[in-house]
Amino acid sequence: MSISQIPFSDIGNRLAGPSGIQELMDDCGQALTLYPDMRMLGGGQPAAIPEVQAIWRQRMSELLADGAALDKTLLNYDPPGGNPLFREAMAGFLKRECGWDVTRENIAVMPSSQSACFLLFNLLAGDSPTGKRRILFPLLPEYIGYANQALCSDQFRAVLPKIEERGEHEIKYHVDFDQLKITPDIAAMCVSCPTNPTGNVLTPEEFSRLRDLARENGIPLMIDNAYGHPFPGVIHGDFRPDWEPGMIFSISLSKLGLPGVRTSVIIADPAIVKALSNMNAIVSLANGNVGQALLTPLLADGRLIKLGSDVIRPFYKERSDFAKGVLSHALGDQMEWALHAQEGAFFLWLWLKKLPIPAAELYRRLKARKVLVIPGHYFAYGLDQEWKHPHECLRLTYSQPQSIVQEGLEILAEEARKAFG
Numbered sequence: 057m058s059i060s061q062i063p064f065s066d067i068g069n070r071l072a073g074p075s076g077i078q079e080l081m082d083d084c085g086q087a088l089t090l091y092p093d094m095r096m097l098g099g100g101q102p103a104a105i106p107e108v109q110a111i112w113r114q115r116m117s118e119l120l121a122d123g124a125a126l127d128k129t130l131l132n133y134d135p136p137g138g139n140p141l142f143r144e145a146m147a148g149f150l151k152r153e154c155g156w157d158v159t160r161e162n163i164a165v166m167p168s169s170q171s172a173c174f175l176l177f178n179l180l181a182g183d184s185p186t187g188k189r190r191i192l193f194p195l196l197p198e199y200i201g202y203a204n205q206a207l208c209s210d211q212f213r214a215v216l217p218k219i220e221e222r223g224e225h226e227i228k229y230h231v232d233f234d235q236l237k238i239t240p241d242i243a244a245m246c247v248s249c250p251t252n253p254t255g256n257v258l259t260p261e262e263f264s265r266l267r268d269l270a271r272e273n274g275i276p277l278m279i280d281n282a283y284g285h286p287f288p289g290v291i292h293g294d295f296r297p298d299w300e301p302g303m304i305f306s307i308s309l310s311k312l313g314l315p316g317v318r319t320s321v322i323i324a325d326p327a328i329v330k331a332l333s334n335m336n337a338i339v340s341l342a343n344g345n346v347g348q349a350l351l352t353p354l355l356a357d358g359r360l361i362k363l364g365s366d367v368i369r370p371f372y373k374e375r376s377d378f379a380k381g382v383l384s385h386a387l388g389d390q391m392e393w394a395l396h397a398q399e400g401a402f403f404l405w406l407w408l409k410k411l412p413i414p415a416a417e418l419y420r421r422l423k424a425r426k427v428l429v430i431p432g433h434y435f436a437y438g439l440d441q442e443w444k445h446p447h448e449c450l451r452l453t454y455s456q457p458q459s460i461v462q463e464g465l466e467i468l469a470e471e472a473r474k475a476f477g
């Protein structure tokens with residue numbers, strides 16, 4: 057038997073097989089390295105924002121200038137839950153800037169929010185002495201990166217949204233509380249806010265109802281703030297979710313322009329923080345230190361909040377308006393289409409109503425024309441019924457330079473027109 061025929065374990069097969077997130081990351085990584093002529097409207101890559109890049113260059117020079125600090129950063133393994141000084145600084149920042157009642161015992165540093173979610177989903181859910189425990193996603197479509205993170209079969213449940221149609225070309229998804237049932241097998245609920253892929257932000261009422269349901273049932277409500285509060289702050293309305301004991305919040309450095317440092321922060325009760333730290337010791341020993349070293353001085357004041365509100369959020373708002381304008385013009389009125397309301401994050405979520413081919417086929421045709429998008433079906437999982445809607449949807453990123461976004465969206469409109477015949 058050759059090595060290539062060696063059977064994998066069940067968990068091996070689960071993680072090593074093809075998946076939506078792997079296809080997305082391969083496509084995007086290759087587009088950004090090997091195929092620079094590919095128009096990358098695919099990944100969750102943050103944009104190159106000059107003011108933000110200047111801050112990280114400056115911080116890097118400061119770190120290089122202080123030899124002793126640099127040596128310490130590069131040489132030392134931190135404890136698996138993160139550098140105690142960074143955890144202290146982060147707790148101080150959250151207390152001061154967000155008003156959350158946290159100490160460093162509520163903070164776990166993790167090697168990315170992707171891996172933090174993987175650990176959390178499998179810490180809280182899966183086979184247990186009381187039977188199967190499940191993660192409930194109360195609002196589909198939801199982040200593609202969660203879809204393959206369960207180590208057991210049937211570990212995820214999800215609820216279809218109510219679709220509000222606002223005029224001819226805009227929709228908004230809402231939590232369908234009539235369908236949302238917290239059965240005894242539900243271990244936690246999880247929502248990304250703003251949502252990747254749609255840019256949806258929970259309304260304050262939806263957040264409060266989910267919080268109350270979680271409280272009543274004694275389960276954590278997980279909010280993944282990768283694009284939102286408190287940084288990078290790409291939420292266009294006024295609502296900001298507040299952490300409270302019993303909740304689990306995830307915050308990432310990636311969309312602050314630092315995906316390369318692979319660092320995130322989980323805010324949770326001390327027992328969850330301890331469990332995550334222990335798991336991190338087994339899987340990764342420790343976290344990378346460079347992201348924590350770069351960020352620490354910025355936690356001493358309100359600079360990061362201001363960076364979000366004055367630079368990052370307006371940047372993406374302008375990009376979003378631009379992309380929406382180009383796409384609306386290119387699609388015109390020859391077919392029925394709608395975009396999700398732009399409430400945050402970096403994406404347009406396009407619904408091509410009654411699209412005669414699956415979105416996956418449109419993705420393939422677009423890739424052949426050097427335009428990368430993500431077909432909508434990858435954002436629907438945890439269902440025990442067919443759901444046609446996401447097969448008529450695409451997620452489009454507008455963080456790349458405007459000329460690329462414009463070309464990509466115009467080619468997309470051309471291919472969509474061809475598909476409608």
Ligand SMILES: Cc1ncc(COP(=O)(O)O)c(C=O)c1O
Nearest residue numbers: 100168169170248252282308310
């Ligand atoms: C909603 C959401 N959560 C988590 C992640 C993962 O982020 P990180 O770079 O911290 O692993 C992403 C990445 O795009 C995301 O969109």
